[in-house]
Amino acid sequence: MIDPTMILVRPQMGENIGAAARAMLNFGLTRMRVVGPRDGWPNPKAVAMASGAGRVLDNAGLFDDVPAAIADCDFVFATTARGRELTKPIMTPERAMDYARALSAEGKRVGILFGPERAGLENEDVVLANAIVTVPVNPEFPSLNLGQCVLLMGYEWARQKAEVAPEVVNFARTEYAQAHEIEALARHFEERLELAGFFFPEAKAPGMKVSLRNMWSRLPLTTAEVRTFHGMLRQIAFKLGEGGQKKT
Incomplete structure (x- = not known):
């Protein structure tokens, strides 16, 4: 050619x-x-x-x-x-x-x-x-x-x-979170939100939790990102106290 x-x-x-x-x-x-x-x-x-x-x-x-x-x-x-x-x-x-x-x-x-x-x-x-x-x-x-x-x-x-895909993800050093890791993160968020009184009124709580679980399953989170979220939640709990009250 x-x-x-x-x-x-x-x-x-x-x-x-x-x-x-x-x-x-x-x-x-x-x-x-x-x-x-x-x-x-x-x-x-x-x-x-x-x-x-x-x-x-x-x-x-x-x-x-x-x-x-x-x-x-x-x-x-x-x-x-x-x-x-x-x-x-x-x-x-x-x-x-x-x-x-x-x-x-x-x-x-x-x-x-x-x-x-x-x-x-x-x-x-x-x-x-x-x-x-x-x-x-x-x-x-x-x-x-x-x-x-x-x-x-x-x-x-x-x-x-050139056979170049219109969109690619850089997988270098990327480890995506497994289903059980996403599930643990979802539970952690629910626990903190329960303490903060987020799920109100009580009758709507189940639907709100389903929506949140659906959101987590859609996000292509890496293992490192899941750990970061857990760390954020722990730090917030530490600053406010396990019961949700700000420490003095």
Whole structure:
């Protein structure tokens, strides 16, 4: 599988090129091409901003125009936030990178065009692409920084291959309390609440206790947390006295 090539078209600031390189390497992408950079190439500001991703810049290809930069690509995406009067598929980043992976799996070369910071890609650039990628941003402020746009596309590319659960719990050094520990804690709370006169009126006490037991069973408490609760209750009892009266 060939990773997509990120093609920066007429970038204006070296810092943004460096930020793009850093974003690429965050997600394992290393194929960069630069078309007609305003401040020349190589660019020391790009190297400084890349912050450890210098190898992406070292291997970046320099091109005079977009046709030359995409000449060996089998499929090209153009990223743009503006509406275009061009008949082309318009995809979200998620859909585009899903399609890019399918193409790459077939040995196809995929290029992604990113426009200059001031105004983005020109229509003359976009017409050379096979499809448009548009990020669903705020229509009143659609402009994305070059590095941010590259980051979005890199993230979606990596997400397509990574099987990452949408939610996980850090189980490191975590020991969840067993049922008997939760039961003991519930009894301890009931005892203290009985002394404090919480279960009133008496007719409602059974229902109140059931509600509390239900609450304890829902909480994913660790053994350490159960011990902390016991300690809190003992300290409260010590300060107030076993009968609930504050010590003097």
